[in-house]
Amino acid sequence: MDSKSTDNAILLEGKGLECIRDDRVLFSGLDFVLGSGQTLLLEGRNGSGKTSLLRILCGIRLPETGDVTWCGEDIFSLGPVYHEHIAYVGHRDGLKLDLTPMENLAMARGLGSPNPDTSPEDALQRVDLYGFEDVLTRNLSAGQQRRLALARLLVTRAQLWILDEPFTSLDVYGIELAEELFQEHISRGGMLAMTSHHAVNLDSARVNRINLSA
Template sequence: MQIEGPNGAGKTSLLRIISGFARPDEGEIHFSGQSISDNYDEFAAQLLFIGHKTGVNGQLTAYENVCHWLRVHGCHVDKRAYDLLSLLGLVGLEDVPVRTLSAGQQRRVALVRLWLNNAKLWILDEPFTALDKKGVKQLQTRFAEHLAQGGAILLTTHQDLTTHFTALKTLVLEYQF
């Protein structure tokens, strides 16, 4: 599902509420038939949230950030870290502190998590920010793979999805004065 709307309409706020990072003024958020407030740990285990900010450690290198996420997800740090960096066009930049990379390169480092995580629900706030056309296409291909494996994606974007997603639903938020 894609959430659309002008700046200030509440897209990010809605994603934060759905993710359990903020509380709704009214009602409850349910996942798999249960209120997330009653069983947040189980919900969180099925959630991958990537927000506006990249969530990478700028002091670490791209390689160190990927190694950290591999460990967090219970994977061995081996050749896989370099394979992921290569996949995302970051080979040659693996030993550079992330803070010195371009915005698009930093976004790519952040998006490595989409290839590491087995979460069923991805909530992504403006995932295409700062990506070039190749990066957008690659990300949409990853979306299609995740959906084909039974996953779900809730995202905000000001860009049109260029890959045809047959089950795409759109929620349009309007700014109220």
């Protein structure tokens, strides 16, 4: 764990968040706090605003009211400084199908702040895609592409992983692998904000659940 990141220092906080989409209020007055080593698990029916909330946490979407702060500062005014600390895997994998897995990971590494401990090779090995480094991503299966998208999390030093349905198209083995990665990240003091239709196998003491349908 980074010596600077004590439980108080690194903190993602949302206050009075409201999201309106097509004249429908998806959620309002939403508060949460996410500290080092904790997980924020969003639950709720389809269309209840889980993805919208994650996009607000990324800073891609603006909340109607309320604000999200990182270590006390508004994420929208922090801009790239905040983005250095997050990694996002959305509905779409964000991979270029005409690039090889290695090229995709090198790109993700260059755009974020590179993790000195994990090279793209290491990350590929970790998600069990070693041997595919020179195959075009187009030729990987959907599950393999998803694993590659998750490998992107490993090549930067991001503390906060924001994941939208990370288990989509993964098989049982892939889900186990993903949960292992999440557990490791959490135990290093990382933070996780995610949605999932599957039951997530994480240390429940450190999981904050928010149900958006309630």
